[in-house]
Amino acid sequence: MIAELGHFALALALAVALAQAVLPLVGAARRDATLVAVARPAALLQLLLVSLAFGALVHLYVVSDFSVANVAANSHQSKPLVYRISGTWGNHEGSLLLWAWILALFGAAVAAFGDNLPATFRARVLGVQALVGVGFLAFVLFTSNPFERLDPAPLEGRGLNPILQDPGLAMHPPMLYLGYVGFSTTFSFAIAGLLEGRIDPSWARWLRPWTLAAWTALTLGIALGSWWAYYELGWGGFWFWDPVENASFMPWLAGTALLHSAIVVEKRDTLKSWTILLAILTFALSLLGTFLVRSGVLTSVHAFASDPARGVFILALLVVAIGGALALYAWRAPSLQGGGMFAPVSREGALLLNNLLLATATATVLLGTLYPLALDVLGGPKISVGPPYFNATFVPLMVPVLVALPVGAVLAWKRGDLPAALGRLRFAAGASLALTLVALWLTDLRAGLALVGYALGAWAILGSLADPLGRALAGGPDPRRVARRLAGLPRATWAMVLAHVGLGVLVIGVTATSTAQSERILTLKPGESAEIAGYTVRLEGVGEVRGPNWIAQRATFGVSRAGAPVTEITSDKRFFVVERRPTTEAGIHTTLGRDLYFVLGDPAGDGAWTVRLYHNPLVVWIWGGAVLMALGGLLSLSDRRFRVGAPRPARGPLAVPAE
Amino acid sequence: MTPRTLLALLLAGALNAGAALAATSPDEILPDPALEARARALGKELRCLVCQNQSIDDSDAPLAKDLRRLVRERLVAGDSDARIRQELVARYGDFVLLEPPFKPATWALWIGPALVLLAGAALVATFLRRRPALPAEPELGPEERRALAALLPGEGRDRPA
């Protein structure tokens, strides 16, 4: 009953989406107010219907209704409730429904919060959003229906993959999709702008909150995925340049570029056609990512059970949506009026440089990801493009990005004074160098690369802080005045500083983990000890432990340093009884300065066990940095200037913001 | 499930269950730390052929273990890194190298990023050059300069607007 209701709601949603796509767009072209007015209620209705469908599916999972094929294939009664719920999106059909739901969510959000948008424009945005929605809803209904029944219904489900029963992995898809799919809104804004034939600073201002929202979610989604891989996969790696990881990274890179170029459109009314193109390409990369995961075209640990038939549908969707968008771009973009000029050395110039580098980086990752496929299709040899390639091509591109980051943030608009800007940063530069040397001394220098990494990270942090601190201190050293000046800085300034600082923190974390990790692989008998990075690790014992649906061998490690006990760490080798599959849970002790990461291996005979001990310096800075970036995004979102169209009366002397 | 998939599953063992640990076991470790370091480095460059995008250093598939052992044997026998890579390529093709070699088939791959950067830079340069020159910044008179200094103490001319 519920399944049928869900199915019906989905079909209705498709009908509504069709209406929402066709009517407002026609109405906008004909200036027909009635048709235009269809957009908002349609978007809200569509969200309601898709929510019903999604809610129905979640319900089916929660009650373990195995008469529904999807639930039977992907769930199991002994799964804890929270994982029964997250199992909803842990499979192809359910995750597509999540896609469609978030698509509808963003559409409804524009309908609900888009009061500042002119009616025709908003109608076009919602129309385009609905067009994409039609594609996905059709995809779900016609090829990937989660509500299909199974007759006879099995007594128990088949879906108990232990890896998926994990908090990090449960939250990773929704967060990632909020980001991925969120860029559909910027896409809709871009197409709507092209259709209107007019892109101006107000367009960019309207665009910003949506770009920020999607970008923030994607940042968190990728960070969650990376963190999960780190603690789950057992050797402390956090990024593997796997095709599906790249598929989420590319929209992030393009989205970051979009965020920055939209600022130029807003402030200076230039770089418009480039920004439109970026908005289209960012969403194109999202769709491409969806295609890569589900089509079986590329090898990946992440790939869903791949099915070329599904791949055809998504490819068709991709071609129609993006091909259409780019064709519209080729037709309309040349007539966009150019805007303000600027000198090469200026804030705009720096943002242009940012975009150039990020776009090249995106293209590089795309090239590396698709090249083996392209070569194979052309009849060439099979090759692998792995981490060594990306490290050699992507990393060098990030160097100028980081170097220019604090400088660009203090350059004036239109015509910047580079020497003066550098002068303001000289203290930050000196401090960066000093801290780099300290960091190298602390983490025991391994490579020249470490020097560069630490220096760049410190420079990004200190250079970004230099500007607001400099402005605050300009009124004199009186602490109250400093505090007042700091508080007077607009929220968006703080948001930018926070995000840039976060990036620096991330870079330092990556540098430390990549260059200064310690590893010991050895066999220990209970009672024996080993040394790693100044810690003494003693295998206290290995005992049997039972969990809700598993039995494990648990190793307990006592960790001490210079005789003083530090902590106790346990690592499990779990055997899931029903699935008959083993997993290993690493024991991790995290501090700001380092992770101790211990993994229990196989028994080595004679009561001894293989153990792998890792000391990962500053690894938590990686995700901490990402969280800081996301917080910057959220802070920027909360700046009211970007949300409300009607101006508020100023409360005091206006500090004109630089962003 | 196609025989191919079954095959891969059989060989990859418990790979999908996430038991994919960094897979070198203590019994594989060479006594000579320099050789062992080379073995680990090589291991990170060689692809596990039956896994999904993993190096033999990361994978606990049986074939990966065999290849790790082969690499170590060759290192102990005195082969250079290049020689070992060559041997494996002779058996499995360029696919086994995680860093694609630089040959005509991969020129586009390796030169691509630089080309994109140059093309982008050329576009930017064209964009910046095609515009009329910026009007010269108006010169401030001495009165105006004093007024400015009074309004913005300690700030240079380059105040972000």
Add this chain to the structure above:
Amino acid sequence: MSTRLEQPATARPLRRGWLYLLPVLAFAAVGVFLALGLGRDPQTLPSVLIDKPAPAFTLPPLAGRDERGLSRADLGGRPMLVNVFASWCVPCRIEHPVLEQLAREGVTIHAINYKDDPVDALSFLRTLGDPFERVGADRQGRAAIDWGVYGVPETFVIDRDGRIRYRHVGPLQPRDLEQTIRPLLEKLAR
């Protein structure tokens, strides 16, 4: 104030219309590649030893079967097959009748027993049949690596001169015999 700011002139937009066509054309190219890539298996690895002489190798006999092992010297003279199998390999069981059929037709099939316990391998052959002429026991899997083997079962077609002419990955099925193996063997026999 005695200065007068000039009106800022606006920049002419990039009017080269053809430049705006590049994105859609580039996308079309990507789309074509993706479409052609669908249905290809990214995991199948073609052998790099095709048309090259079989690698040098010497394998001891399978204990309990006979005293003859398998080495490169045994290859050549007439077209033949080399099958890589193991008793623990389920698809190998599935393809075994196909190999038996070929053996009955007079095709010479040698085997490399891959990383197997000799007792299990022997039992496998005794239960399912033994179509092989010579069997080499590759306990460590090293010879298989020399052949570029990355899974079991795999079957190689060797010509008169001891060159590898074809590799089949996965279990042989009757239609593979019809479509590929038999025609190839005939061709090599001429």
